[in-house]
Amino acid sequence: QSALTQPASVSGSPGQSITISCTGTSSDVxxxxxxxxxxxHPGKAPKLMIFDVTNRPSGVSNRFSGSKSGNTASLTISGLxxxxxxxxxxxxxxxxxxxxxxxxxxxVTVL
Amino acid sequence: QVQLxxxxxxxxxxxxxxRLSCAASGFTFSSSxxxxxxxxxxxxxEWVAIVSHxxxxxxxxxxxxxxxxxxxxxxxxxxxxxxxxxxxxxSALYYCAKGFGTSYSDWGPxxxxxxxx
Numbered sequence: 001q002s003a004l005t006q007p008a009s010v011s012g013s014p015g016q017s018i019t020i021s022c023t024g025t026s027s028d029v030x031x032x033x034x035x036x037x038x039x040x041h042p043g044k045a046p047k048l049m050i051f052d053v054t055n056r057p058s059g060v061s062n063r064f065s066g067s068k069s070g071n072t073a074s075l076t077i078s079g080l081x082x083x084x085x086x087x088x089x090x091x092x093x094x095x096x097x098x099x100x101x102x103x104x105x106x107x108v109t110v111l
Numbered sequence: 112q113v114q115l116x117x118x119x120x121x122x123x124x125x126x127x128x129x130r131l132s133c134a135a136s137g138f139t140f141s142s143s144x145x146x147x148x149x150x151x152x153x154x155x156x157e158w159v160a161i162v163s164h165x166x167x168x169x170x171x172x173x174x175x176x177x178x179x180x181x182x183x184x185x186x187x188x189x190x191x192x193x194x195x196x197x198x199x200x201x202s203a204l205y206y207c208a209k210g211f212g213t214s215y216s217d218w219g220p221x222x223x224x225x226x227x228x
Binding site: 003011032036038040045046048051052057066089091092093097098099100101102103104105 | 219
């Protein structure tokens with residue numbers, strides 16, 4: 001089971017919107033609405049930002065939103081802020097031999 | 112509030128064993144599936160294993176299948192990861208995470224495992 005594919009890095013200026021893609025296959029992202037997204041600041045544990053493709057946990061800013069089309073899921077951060085600078089990972093349930101799979105990770109830089 | 116605290120990490124020689132523990136509090140432990148996720152230094156996240164809320168169902172990543180065993184003790188609010196036949200590539204920070212559907216809602220700070228001779 002290969003990792004889901006994410007761009008290595010994405011950058012934007014404060015106030016702008018950015019989108020991070022997460023590409024899988026018809027066995028994971030394309031089949032299940034079970035994509036989640038995590039934010040990880042350096043030296044810290046990951047934090048759940050989006051679950052089940054589009055849902056935000058309580059306490060997560062509504063500047064974060066998720067979507068999916070075919071085998072690709074996306075995380076959009078609107079009104080980019082300095083505190084959004086972090087690594088972001090997607091994850092999906094999969095019917096493959098490994099039950100869960102993470103994305104390769106994306107470093108978000110706020111210019 | 113949910114609290115997860117991992118322990119048991121350390122330096123171990125290749126081929127040896129190690130058992131990690133994760134003590135949970137702040138939620139109904141016996142109602143939640145629990146995961147182990149690892150992160151090699153400077154690398155991305157890798158899912159390792161999950162145990163169902165009652166311990167009856169367990170699933171593993173291909174990379175650890177047959178070597179690692181996940182278990183839980185609901186009377187002690189603790190989940191374990193028994194790691195045998197350790198390899199250099201198992202060196203990582205190991206997180207335990209609370210399952211929330213098919214996502215991971217809460218994470219511990221992690222415990223570091225280094226496999227080296």
